[in-house]
Amino acid sequence: MTSLPPPAAVPPSLDVRGLAYAYPDGHQALFGVDLTVERGERVGLLGPNGAGKTTLVLHLNGILAGGAGTVAVAGLPVGKQHMAEIRRKVGIVFQDPDDQLFMPTVREDVAFGPAAAGLRGEELEKRVRTALDLVGMTEYLDRPPHHLSFGQRRRVAVATVLAMEPEILVLDEPSSNLDPASRRELADILRSLDVTVLMVTHDLPYALELCPRSVILSEGVIAADGRTQDLLADPDLMHAHRLELPFGFDPRAVTTGA
Amino acid sequence: MSTGHAHKLYRHGESPVHRLPPHCKIAAALCFVLVVVSTPREAVWAFGLYALLLGAVAAAARVPAGFVLRRLVIEIPFVAFALLMPFLVPGERTEWLGISLSVPGLWGAWNILAKGTLGVATSVLLASTTELRSLLLGLQRLKLPPLMVQIASFMIRYGDVITDEMRRMSIARRSRGFEARGVRHWGVLAKSAGALFIRSYERGERVHLAMVSRGYTGTMPVIDEVTASRAQWAYAAALPFSALAVCLLGWTL
Structure with missing residues (x-):
């Protein structure tokens, strides 16, 4: 499994136990998911379309609930009584930045989360600046989001979540629709952040580049959990879960920093 | 508040009217229109004075007359309706260039044209000096x-x-x-x-x-607090108050 330092006194950023969920129409998406992400880890959540990745993500901040099992964020159980706190701790970056950026200007959008949590004035302004600094978008403060390039919008979307100082950053397909340069810029930003990351993707090279550890979610269960490089280098495992590497890509030939 | 992109109605500027807080401007414009509408239509000179007042605002805002006039084009459907009234409204008739026109219809048309034009011109001035976004902030501040x-x-x-x-x-x-x-x-x-x-x-x-x-629970968090000083309110109130004076004169004379 993982070769992480033994768990310290800090509770894991994310602790999912026996999570099962069926949609109201009867379609069951999750069949008992167990997943622990320690603080500071970057974990890739891999899986084919329809594996239940999005369903799992929406459980992490309590948007979906009502099935079996539990989710805890930094030791805090996800449930009605701590909902505001949970939503602040779990920062989800959705796939389409046009869904995420709904305010008239970048500044107001980044301020939305912390302002909803009650921050005002000087403190709020500082949060916004810090978050935009982290993604290198400070100069676009007063721009309307729809006038930015796609890569810039994705970076601002990350900032809107960072402004809430989350315990865990959950990224849904962060590399989708990005050109190679924007993709690399986003990777640099994500690497520079001092935050736990759960990255949902089927961009396997990107997972290998950023996440030392990955899990494969397939047909509603965690089918594999280990070093990303080991998972990608196992052709049978990959084939069994409809995961494919880009043409000519050899995960064993890549040396990862982590 | 500088955004890279502004809507078509807005005309960028640095005039004292541009700098007024949005909710003062909205309130002033609304009150002015109310005063104009409640002026008796027979007081023709009063509408001339109102137009002069708006002209003064436009001058203070450094909005050229041509700009306002071009924007007034939006009024045309109402003008068409007003122009029909002298022919359609029943009542006492009068002859003009050999055409029979109704007197109440003429007054009705004048009423719509004068009040409508002044109202549209006020809105045009408000829109050309206030950014859409701050307009929304102003409405929020006015407890809409x-x-x-x-x-x-x-x-x-x-x-x-x-x-x-x-x-x-x-x-x-x-x-x-x-x-x-x-x-x-x-x-x-x-x-x-x-x-x-x-x-x-x-x-x-x-x-x-x-x-x-991101923690939305049904209300938008307040991000930008817009506040207005007493002086700013007084400056904005100059327009509706002078209009009110004109209106009162119109009723008494």
């Missing part, structure tokens, strides 16, 4: 129902996104050899509109999800 302000601000944010989607759908249609010509093609256009509606609806759901994920 928050849901209405939210809906308006989403319209601004997503108008471009939806127009863009519409454009892409039209390109996709034309790429497959479709050109809308005549009634027979309306069915296709209606289906496109339906698809656009469903897409927008689904986007609405996703946006809501993203908002809830």
